[in-house]
Amino acid sequence: MTARYETPLNVPVSRAIVMKAEREACKESYLIEGRPDMFHEDMVHYVTDEQFAYAAGVKGNHGREKPAACIYMGKFFAESLILAETGNSIGAIQIAGTASQAQIPFFVTACDYTLIGEEFFAASAYLSEKPELVGGVKGQDMIKLVIIGLILVGVVLRLGFDMGIININIMEPISC
Structure with a gap:
C-alpha cells in the first residue's frame, strides 16, 4: 500500500533472524505494485533484541519522524504500552494486533x-488471500459452532432433568 500511494515506509525489527524475511516481504510488495524503484534496503532495519532498548529506539524514531500511522502486529510484552503511548502522543493513527492477552488492554x-x-x-x-489459511479459519469457526451447539444441548437437557420436564429412567424396563 505504501508503494501505491508513494508513502515512506519504516519497519523497525527486534529480531535479527526475522529481518531478512521482512525485507523480502517488503521488496515483493513493491515489485507487485510495479514500484521496485521505491524499495530501499534500509526501510527494514534492525534495532535490537532487548525489549526496552527496542521500545526506546522505536520511541525515538517516532519522536523524530512523526509518522502518520503506526501498525503494531505480533507478540508484544511490556514494550506495548511504551509504543502505543508514544504513537498516541504524536497523534498517529494506530492499529495493533496481538494474541498476547496481557498486552491487549x-x-x-x-x-x-x-x-x-x-x-x-x-x-x-x-x-493473504491464501485458500488454505482462510479455510483453516473457517474450519475452526465451524468446530466452535458445533461445540457451542453441543454445550447448549447439554444445558437444555440438564435443565429439563432438573426441572422434571424430561424424565428418563434407565433402570426401568421398557414395556411394550
Whole structure:
C-alpha cells in the first residue's frame, strides 16, 4: 500500500533472524505494485533484541519522524504500552494486533483499532488471500459452532432433568 500511494515506509525489527524475511516481504510488495524503484534496503532495519532498548529506539524514531500511522502486529510484552503511548502522543493513527492477552488492554486503551486474539490470525488469513489459511479459519469457526451447539444441548437437557420436564429412567424396563 505504501508503494501505491508513494508513502515512506519504516519497519523497525527486534529480531535479527526475522529481518531478512521482512525485507523480502517488503521488496515483493513493491515489485507487485510495479514500484521496485521505491524499495530501499534500509526501510527494514534492525534495532535490537532487548525489549526496552527496542521500545526506546522505536520511541525515538517516532519522536523524530512523526509518522502518520503506526501498525503494531505480533507478540508484544511490556514494550506495548511504551509504543502505543508514544504513537498516541504524536497523534498517529494506530492499529495493533496481538494474541498476547496481557498486552491487549494497553493496545485497546492507546490505539485507534485493535485486533484481539483470534482476530489477528483471521485478518492475516483474509489479507493473504491464501485458500488454505482462510479455510483453516473457517474450519475452526465451524468446530466452535458445533461445540457451542453441543454445550447448549447439554444445558437444555440438564435443565429439563432438573426441572422434571424430561424424565428418563434407565433402570426401568421398557414395556411394550
